[in-house]
Amino acid sequence: MTTVLVVDDQPLQRYGFRMLLDSVPETEVVGEAAHGAEAVRKAAELRPDVVLMDVRMPGMDGIEATRRIVAAGDRSRVLVLTTFDIDEYVYAALRAGASGFLLKDVRPEELLAGIRAVAAGDAVIAPALTRRLLQEFARLVPPAGDGSAQDPRLASLTEREREILVAIGKGWSNSEIAGHFVLAESTVKTHVGRVLSKIGARDRIQAVIFAYDHGLARPHAG
């Protein structure tokens, strides 16, 4: 038996969900909420297996409510529902920790399958959204593990120059680089000058950008 909390500001919509979910033996609606704040409160109180969450609501919206419910760590999974397939909602919901994202025009059996999957710890995405998500994903991932088709400008650097470029990418000044590699500052200047010339950067700022774009420098999000 899967317990469900239905969150939607439209009473009629909640009624529809309740009818559907209570009509099958495997799910049971244990509570309803009309807005985000109530959803957070009831989720903490009822500890449902799944929270069926509408995105657009007055007051605290579904995204923020999702974030808080997930942060509470009560093992409740959140399945987000929306009328429109607006991308920003999708991304925001996923960042908020939602386990799934479906459109409201989902067929009943698909919704039930979605709830089943989410309750089991899996995740679901509406097929229409999955395509865009995959495109976005493919766009994000490639720079991480390519390795073969690297920039010829990068290949033209000597070992030492690459080290210098990495140091530039860390934001070090010439004197700091000199200190780190035990070199004269004039030597560092020579190296930096050659690096800039080889990669076609007019100054070390664009060299930093080059380093980030080519994976020589990596975010460490502090």
Place this chain on the structure above:
Amino acid sequence: MTTVLVVDDQPLQRYGFRMLLDSVPETEVVGEAAHGAEAVRKAAELRPDVVLMDVRMPGMDGIEATRRIVAAGDRSRVLVLTTFDIDEYVYAALRAGASGFLLKDVRPEELLAGIRAVAAGDAVIAPALTRRLLQEFARLVPPAGDGSAQDPRLASLTEREREILVAIGKGWSNSEIAGHFVLAESTVKTHVGRVLSKIGARDRIQAVIFAYDHGLARPHAG
């Protein structure tokens, strides 16, 4: 009617798929292939709506075959199947341009639903994989614009100062920034100075790094 090309090195597996797909009126298997090279050739020849592609095959594997079929641009969608839920396969397949990824233990009706979705231009992911994909996605995206758990230094910036920081992140000089925003260079210097002070950067180079680390600047790998 959806035409399907079945690609698998196991004859018995192909037979199973053919029986299933030909048993319903909406799909028809128009061809089979036993390895990647044959798959690429037959896809070009038969122009199926959907290619059901096994990942593990002798010779050219399903990933490479997928890449070539997608690159051919014949509008064939590739639905990748694998026995194991190995992540690297998933990511590689998605990068290769696959429209879907399902496990071989999928229930027949889910496979049919998947083929239907892919033929319609949507995408599908096995629920068990979707969860991991979403986690990965959430890991990749958050720096883009979280809103809650973001750096207080970033929050302390005014709207204008954030714009300036983004411009700095693009590698623009003060005069370029001035030109872009139609400001006096002295004004830009004032803004830049305040930005550096607020985020605790000693010069614009470290501001560039800050921008990248906090998602205000994005790699564009060129």
Place this chain on the structure above:
DNA sequence: GGGCGGGTGGTACCGGGGTACTACGACCCG
């Protein structure tokens, strides 16, 4: 040996970047 590329140094110069400080209009709020 001589040439060559890479790494290491130096000097000299100049311009952009950063700092310090000041100032004023617009706007909001108590």
Place this chain on the structure above:
DNA sequence: CGGGTCGTAGTACCCCGGTACCACCCGCCC
């Protein structure tokens, strides 16, 4: 009204970064 924030703008000053040019050493290879 006064006070605060924000955006705008200016002047003056100094220093780091970038460039140009040169020089030496080392290892390698023709």
